[in-house]
Amino acid sequence: MTILYKANPERGMQWAQHFAQKAPDVPFRLWPDIGDAAAVRYLAAWEPPADVMQTFPNLEVIFSTGAGIDQFDLSGVPQHVAVVRMTEPGIVEGMVEYVTQSVLTIHRDLFDYAALQRERVWREMPLRAASTRRVGVLGLGMLGTAVLNALRIFGFDCAGWSRSPHEIEGVACFAGADTFDAFLARTDILICLLPLTEATRGIIDKQVFGTLPKGASFINVGRGPHVVQQDLLDALDSGQLHAAILDVTDPEPLPREHAFWTHPRVRLTPHIASATRPETAVEVVLDNLRRHRAGLPMIGAIDRTRGY
Ligand code: NDP
Ligand code: OXD
Secondary structure: OEEEEEOOHHHHHHHHHHHHHHOOOOOEEEOOOOOOHHHEEEEEEOOOOOOHHHHOOOOOEEEEOOOOOOOOOOOOOOOOOEEEOOOOHHHHHHHHHHHHHHHHHHHOOHHHHHHHHHOOOOOOOOOOOHHHOEEEEEOOOHHHHHHHHHHHHHOOEEEEEEOOOOOEOOEEEEEOHHHHHHHHHOOOEEEEOOOOOOOOOOOEOHHHHHHOOOOEEEEEOOOHHHEOHHHHHHHHHHOOEEEEEEOOOOOOOOOOOOHHHHOOOEEEOOOOOOOOOHHHHHHHHHHHHHHHHOOOOOOOEOOOOOOO
């Protein structure tokens, strides 16, 4: 009943230590030291090997070491193999920090002050109340909901959009394609926290930028392919969009010649908005292993027909 880890090797060492402390009876191995491939029932991976079922014929569960599973090619993975995304609390905390600082950067005009600093201009701009700034989050799952709960504390006028209806205290919740335009039209700062699926690939395009109020800003912490990148550049250059903070791009790493690198109203980070914390990740995986063995549903198991 081996669990095999195949992701960042440095974090893998930490996973190994936590497994040894918390579950010394569970055989844990680090890729590429796979041992007896037939004994591998559980794989914790960011990118599984291409021939995963040929290599590990007795695989029962693939755990993503991240919150997303879009990096998995599941075409050769039979339905009886469960796929589980990461739901440990460290990912949530990191994302709340990143998005909060990004919203505050935009809200407190720090793009404009950076431009003034480049010109050596000491000029004050009017301070706006958070209650007059309309924030909208695409995706009301584990991360979108946590982000909105943090932003509400500052008094922002909060809304969210999801596939199915949600109720979150103090948040105007919109659901489904029919409400998309109404959600966008009331959004000054748009945050993408959707999973990447066939339904969400390229969802943020010129139509979306055109429906946002003029001068809105955009934060992408979902996935690069959610966005039509040329439409984003056009919206920034026409002034329709004020600024963009991008933690994810397509491709990653972003090629050196890409216009995002030098655009004065784009701030880039290399997909670091959040990261799995080994200690709590191991606890979540162990809990799911117990659940799986007891025939209970695992926390974070994805629905393969929905793609998330
Ligand atoms: P969840 O699965 O918990 O939530 C996904 C949300 O998106 C749900 O509210 C879901 O709606 C909504 N959604 C999915 N498809 C659609 C659609 N077609 N139309 C409208 N709404 C839709 O995911 P998480 O919150 O845990 O994570 C979201 C994403 O964040 C990850 O998939 C990953 O891509 C990204 N991420 C990025 C990180 C980074 O460092 N940049 C770190 C971690 C995650 P419903 O509630 O109705 O099902
Ligand atoms: C994730 C990520 O999905 O880091 O967890 O992007």
